[in-house]
Every structure is written in C-alpha cells, then in structure tokens.
Amino acid sequence: MTEQPPGLAAADLYTDEFAADPYPALARLRRDAPVCPVSSPRFDSYLITRFDDASAALTDPRLSKDLYGPGRQYLRIFGPNSEGLNKNMLNADPPEHSRLRRLVSQAFAxxxxxxxxxxxxxIVDDLLDKIVPLGQxxxxxxxxxxLxxxxxxxxxGVPVADHDRVLEWTQVIRTSGSSRRPPEQERAAVQExxxxxxxxxADLVRAKRARPDDAMVSALIEACDSGxxxxxxxxxxxxxxLLFAGHQTTADFLGNAVVALLxxxxxxxxxRADPELLPAAVEELLRFDGPLPVASPRIATEDLDLRGVRVPAGSIVGVALNAANHDPAQFVDPDRLDLRRERGPHLGFGHGVHYCLGVSLARMEARIAIGSLLxxxxxxxxxxxVDRLRRLPAASPFRGLLELPVRFTL
Incomplete structure (x- = not known):
C-alpha cells in the first residue's frame, strides 16, 4: 500500500462556495486523491470519487452498512438519539437487509x-393552481x-390533518445546520x-393495528402479524x-433540476420543444446535479487497500455519487448538461443491493412535476x-435548496 495522501479538513470542502458549486473541488479530488481522508463537521471518513471505484465500493461486502452492529458506528454518525428511527434496512447488511427489503418492495411494485x-x-395540478395566478x-x-x-x-396512510405537522418536523431535520443558532441549540432542535x-x-403504527386500511403501514403490520x-x-x-426517503431526495432533486434548466x-x-425528451432529461438532470452527493455511510470491516490507500478497519467510507457522475472516464464532457446525452449508467439512484427502492415512484413524480411546471x-x-440562491449547508448529507424564488409570465 502507498502512504496515505494528505487529508482534507472541513475548511477545504464544507464552505459556502463548495455548497454553491462543489464540482471543481470534486474534480481535483478525482484527479489527485481519488480515495482521500476527509475531516467533516459530522465525522471523519475516506471519500471515493471515481466512477469505477464508486461502483465497486457500493457492492463490496467488506464495506458494511450495519451501523448498529459491533462498534455502534451510528453514535459517530447520527448521534445517541437516532437508533429509534435509523435502525432500518438502509443501515443493514444481508441477510437482515434482504429480509426487510423484500417485505417493503412489494409496496413499490x-x-x-x-x-x-x-x-x-x-396533487401537482392542485399545487400549481395556487401558484399560477400569482406570477411568482x-x-x-x-x-x-x-408534492x-x-x-x-x-x-x-398518514392522516391529512397531520401532514403539515409531519412536514414541519422533517424539515427541522432536513435543514439542520442552516440557521444561525448556536450548534447546541441546533442539535437540541433535531433531537426534539x-x-x-x-x-x-409509533402512535401511527398502533392506530393502524387497531383499525387497518389499505395503506402501506397496514400492509407492513399484516406482514409482521402473519409471518x-x-x-x-x-x-x-x-x-x-419510507417517510423521509420518500420525499427528501425527490424534493431536492426537483429544486436542483429547475435551477439546472433555468x-x-x-x-x-x-x-419545451420536445416533451418526449422528459424521461431522458430526468436521468441527465439527476446525473448532472443529484440530491444525494454522498451515499449513506459504510464501515470498513477489515483493513482495505483502496487504490493504494490504506483504509483501516472501522473507518467510515463515503462514496461521492455526484463526483462519480462527473467522471470524464465514464461520461463525455461530464460537466455539460446534455438532455440528448446517450443513455448510460449513472449512480444517482445508487448501485448494488441498496439501489433506491423507490426509483419507480421518484421517476414518475419527477417526470410529472417537471413536465407540468414547463x-x-x-x-x-x-x-x-443564481449566486444568491440559499442552499443547504455543504455539511448536509443532501444537496438542495432552502429557497427557490421564481417568476413566470401570467
């Protein structure tokens, strides 16, 4: 193994400039340090930035997703209060992951x-009906x-009366780090x-158990009770x-996609001239500026040699999906938005056994939303x-906008 390359500190990447346009910095990493130690405000990790390396890492069984197993790595990543929400199939390995995914996948057929x-x-039409008369x-x-x-x-099966409250609390988590409150207040708000x-x-699950309906939570309860x-x-x-993943990345993708087009x-x-391009456009917009810049964390279960860099057992490894999706070894002129780009594999929905479960729903929502907007x-x-748009902080696990003011012709 080679000696480790110099690491990157938070000050190198987690800046307003990086949040606005991370791609030049990611290109330098891809070229000079494709597997690089990175110190972030949340945790230290090794960041993988080349497409081939990223694809291999996403299927490498030595890179575990079981954050709640021995070592309890979730404490470093999510904090002590996260187990009740984050111990799920996203943070599990086969066969546990396979068992959980098999049950849920039926709902996403x-x-x-x-x-x-x-x-x-x-839903799209109702939202636009409120917007159209305003001109902005x-x-x-x-x-x-x-949406x-x-x-x-x-x-x-969340009752309509609860939608706004659920949205309010999920947005506290999504926008963590974007306010000017002291860090301890920010952490307290997220924990709350x-x-x-x-x-x-937990109350919703109990309510559905007492009075089942045809929604997904009831279906999961039935699977639990029958088997x-x-x-x-x-x-x-x-x-x-399902609640968080089912809306967070789609919302951020829609904001990023609109900015890219505008x-x-x-x-x-x-x-606009050729709406038949819409399916290909969604894929290219996702490749060009995806909402999940780095795949959810993995843990090295043994000492690894990744492109000559020693990654010790127990290290957190991040796979930079957006960096991989701009790799010139995989995509011609990757920093150019090209809606007619020849269709090829990208990593916007991940890869391997953790490939996005809700991909069909995400694609359908994106196509309807963008087509209807235009x-x-x-x-x-x-x-x-564009340089005045307010974005999620660079340290956020998501790439998205806090606000997207637009105008249009009445």
Whole structure:
C-alpha cells in the first residue's frame, strides 16, 4: 500500500462556495486523491470519487452498512438519539437487509406505482393552481417539498390533518445546520424533531393495528402479524425511512433540476420543444446535479487497500455519487448538461443491493412535476441571481435548496 495522501479538513470542502458549486473541488479530488481522508463537521471518513471505484465500493461486502452492529458506528454518525428511527434496512447488511427489503418492495411494485399516476398528477395540478395566478412563487415551499411529502404521506396512510405537522418536523431535520443558532441549540432542535417523529410514528403504527386500511403501514403490520417478520421497532424505523426517503431526495432533486434548466436556456428550450425528451432529461438532470452527493455511510470491516490507500478497519467510507457522475472516464464532457446525452449508467439512484427502492415512484413524480411546471409556467425564470440562491449547508448529507424564488409570465 502507498502512504496515505494528505487529508482534507472541513475548511477545504464544507464552505459556502463548495455548497454553491462543489464540482471543481470534486474534480481535483478525482484527479489527485481519488480515495482521500476527509475531516467533516459530522465525522471523519475516506471519500471515493471515481466512477469505477464508486461502483465497486457500493457492492463490496467488506464495506458494511450495519451501523448498529459491533462498534455502534451510528453514535459517530447520527448521534445517541437516532437508533429509534435509523435502525432500518438502509443501515443493514444481508441477510437482515434482504429480509426487510423484500417485505417493503412489494409496496413499490411498478404496477402499483403506476396506479398512483392520476393521483400524483392531481396533487401537482392542485399545487400549481395556487401558484399560477400569482406570477411568482417560492418553489421549494410551494411545490417541490409538498408534492413528494403529500404523495408519501398518502401512501403510508398518514392522516391529512397531520401532514403539515409531519412536514414541519422533517424539515427541522432536513435543514439542520442552516440557521444561525448556536450548534447546541441546533442539535437540541433535531433531537426534539426525532423524538416527536418517533412518538408520532409509533402512535401511527398502533392506530393502524387497531383499525387497518389499505395503506402501506397496514400492509407492513399484516406482514409482521402473519409471518412474524417485522418487530414493532422495525415497523416504526421502516416507516420513518419510507417517510423521509420518500420525499427528501425527490424534493431536492426537483429544486436542483429547475435551477439546472433555468441556467441552461438552450437545454430548457430543447425540452419545451420536445416533451418526449422528459424521461431522458430526468436521468441527465439527476446525473448532472443529484440530491444525494454522498451515499449513506459504510464501515470498513477489515483493513482495505483502496487504490493504494490504506483504509483501516472501522473507518467510515463515503462514496461521492455526484463526483462519480462527473467522471470524464465514464461520461463525455461530464460537466455539460446534455438532455440528448446517450443513455448510460449513472449512480444517482445508487448501485448494488441498496439501489433506491423507490426509483419507480421518484421517476414518475419527477417526470410529472417537471413536465407540468414547463407546461403551466411559461417564461419561468429565477427570481434572484443564481449566486444568491440559499442552499443547504455543504455539511448536509443532501444537496438542495432552502429557497427557490421564481417568476413566470401570467
């Protein structure tokens, strides 16, 4: 093994400049230190940035997702109050992961998701009906966030009266680090939100057990009761994973996609002129600026040699999906948005056994949302210069916008 390359400190990456445009810094890492020790405000890790290395890491059984096993790595990553929500299939290895995913995957069968299309279109239309007469909107608050939140709440069976409260608490977690409050107050707010969501979801599971319906939580309870395959705690943590993953990345993707299109007017005009490009456009927009810059953490179960760098057992390893998706060894002119790009594999939905379970729903929501926005908001443009857009902090596990002011022609 070679000697370890110099590490990167938080000051090197986790800046406002990096949050605005991380791709030049990621290109330097890809070129000079494709496996690099990184010190972040949340935890230290080794960051993988090249496409081939990233694809291999996402399927390497020596890189465990079991954060709650020996070593209890979740304490470093999520904090002491996270186990009630985060001990789920995202943070598990086979066969445990396989057992949990098999139960949940039935609810995301393509035929069932396709049956949701009219309802998703109705939600989109209702949101746009409120926006269209105004000539302007804050698109994250008014559209990108409430759309997937409403869809996943309905899918899970969250009562309509509770949607706003659930949204409020999930946004506390999503926007952590973006306020000017002292760090201890920020941590307290997140812990309060986690505690509230855990209590709420536990109550929801009990309510569905007492009065089942045709929503997903009831289906999970039935699987638990008929086969003993899900514990009560797993019902709660699985519901949280579906709730959070089911709206967070889609909301952030929609914001990123709109900014990408509005800052590439030739590509926007191309899509307006040829709506048949929409499926390919969604894939290219996800490759170009995805909402999950680094895959959820993995733990080295033994000493590893990754591209000549020694990664000690117990180290956290991050796979930089957005860096891999801009690798010139995989994509021609990768920093160019090209909606007619020849379709090729990207890592926006992950890879391997943890490939995004909700990919069919995410694609369907994205296609309906972007198509409807372009059709119903003529002359759509940014309401502020692109360099004044407020983004999630660079230390966030998500890449997205806090606000997206837009204007359009009435």
């Amino acid at each position: 393509p035929r069932r998701i396709e049956a949701l299309r009219p309802r998703v279109q109705r 909107a804050e698109l994250m608050r008014d559209f990108a966030i409430p 997937p939140m409403t869809v996943i709440c309905e899918l899970l 939100a986690q505690a509230w969501l855990h209590g709420y979801l 003993g395959k899900l514990s009560e705690a797993e019902l709660v943590t699985t519901t949280f994973l 800052t590439h007017p030739a590509q926007l005009a191309l899509l 059709r119903r908001l003529p002359g759509l443009r940014l309401g502020v210069p």
